[in-house]
Amino acid sequence: MSRTFLGMPGIASPGKSGQTFPGNAARAVQNSQLRFNLRKATRTIRARRASVVNELPDWAELRQAGKAIKDHTLRNLDTYLIQLEEAVTKAGGHVHWAADADEANRIVAGLVKATGETEVVKVKSMATQEIGLNEALLEEGITAYETDLAELIVQLGDDWPSHILVPAIHRNRSEIREIFADNMSGWGRPAPDDLTDDPAALAEAARLHLRERFLASKVAISGANFMIAETGTLVVLESEGNGRMCLTLPETLISVVGIEKLLPTWRDLEVFLQLLPRSSTGERMNPYTSMWTGATEGQDFHLVLLDNGRTGVLADEVGRQALRCIRCSACLNVCPVYERAGGHAYGSVYPGPIGAILTPLLRGMETELDRSLPYASSLCGACYEVCPVAIDIPSVLVELRARARHPWTERAGMAAAGWVFNRSGRLARLQRIGGQMRTMVPKRLPGPLSGWTDTRDLPRVPKESFRDWWNRTDGGSR
């Protein structure tokens, strides 16, 4: 898959005009390799999630608590942000505020330049992907090296992420082997000559490729899964140890975090450290979780708090629940539409059901692509059921559909229906005309409307309406 085909935009720069989800999806489903890879991966993870979630007798209660903690936090976000700023500052960290992507990128570039370094290592982070940080740093002469295995696959393959948790989910082991063998040498240590497609061998190749870079790096950039207002603690969950490498070894650590990632108290972690790993990788606990408060073990620590459209979503009565999202990706893994279309079709760093609401909420519905996203769903509700913070994605989708500008044919049809239904006399007259002309109604509708009747039978028009029948027979008694 090439960049041109997908035209994957950063969330800050909307997609090419003319792109729509149905168009992208129609092309994606032609790719049988992609469909095979996605089917295999999503089925694996669905089974794993179900088994570790069913193991907890109090999953429903944890989910309710998670939802309520997030709602309470969002309601009092101003208070908790100030509390967090105080706690981080008191612990020796520096707090920066970024209203939008450009400002966040400027702040980070400035901080990196102040260290005199031109290379940084990165922990996988949705926030920095959303703001296009790597591209912005490159313009300032700074190279950002992704260190998460899947991000590395995406970066080496000059590709776009297609999943929140596993950005290279669209690649299978043999494709990954090829990417490593061809491209590792351009970024550092080459892949071993005898590299096989055994996942353990691929992991080993990544280990060797990144080892020296970890040991030599002076600056790291991360996101965070949670920030604790009460204590100023940041929390990063990961699997490989690349996160720990970036968080602990460099002299300077810069964390870019969306303002909605807050939790009020330390205790609240007892809920989310159960909800997130089980929903996300389907494990009782992910291999590594790091927690640090302010400047730790002699490090220089900067926290960049990112708005970039979040306060706009917060003001949206129906859409604000999307800010509860903890980026677990369970909704992607169960979605029948995502499983077939893949992440690239959504044209955003946030694909899948959560992306179908978060993307238009964050960047508006100005483009055809963003207007089409709320339709990237069959409204089956599986996403709502697995969401660990109970985001009612189907309801938000329906609300966004109502807000999107509809095609003129649909608008004209609805306006006509509204005109008819608005007066009982109009309806009765139309029903009588319809009854008289019922033999003339075709089985298939003409022109563009045939799309509807290709897969559906038109109901037969009755001779007489119910109300006419009732009036004529006095309710069937005559």
Add this chain to the structure above:
Amino acid sequence: MSSRDLILARVRAAVAGVPDVEVPRAYRGTASAAAGAEGLVELFAERVRDYKAVVHVVAEPEVPALVARSVAERPARRLAVPGGFPASWLEQSEIDQVTDEPRLGAADLDAVDGVLTTCALAIAETGTIVLDAGPGQGRRALTLVPDYHLCLVRADQIVAGVPDAVARLDPVRPLTWISGPSATSDIELNRVEGVHGPRTLEVVIVV
């Protein structure tokens, strides 16, 4: 207007008039069972084994012999040992102890064969050990860069679940939660052990 004031003003405008919510905490909280209670050791051992870590359960007097055997089997000769690690547990081991005082450089750390530590506590339900840089644990990089980590857990440090751990830990300290050896789910969403952190995790439960 600074971005700070702008963001805070936008937040206040966005949530004005929105009702607050009570947080229901009907989930299982801190357990009534004491740490190290019967059943917790077995559960912890089983859950750590699930992550493909090596697990031993031994009585205190047998610890020195077990540690000696484990490091010899690796084989690991040069081992980082943080300050505060009980010297008696190393009595029978034939190893070169590397201390972190003064701090080892990253390359020096990469050159040791492994690291021996204690822990702050362990969680039975999730098979997790937590380090908080206390005595016998060292700074965070010490248990990250070497390829082999042997961690000693006293039975009375094993708590039942995540809420018990959160209640006992001090967030001011740097915390590392470890659940099995370094792993990834990035290739076809299946777990593969061994990426950047220690590829071998050995846990010795001292009963």
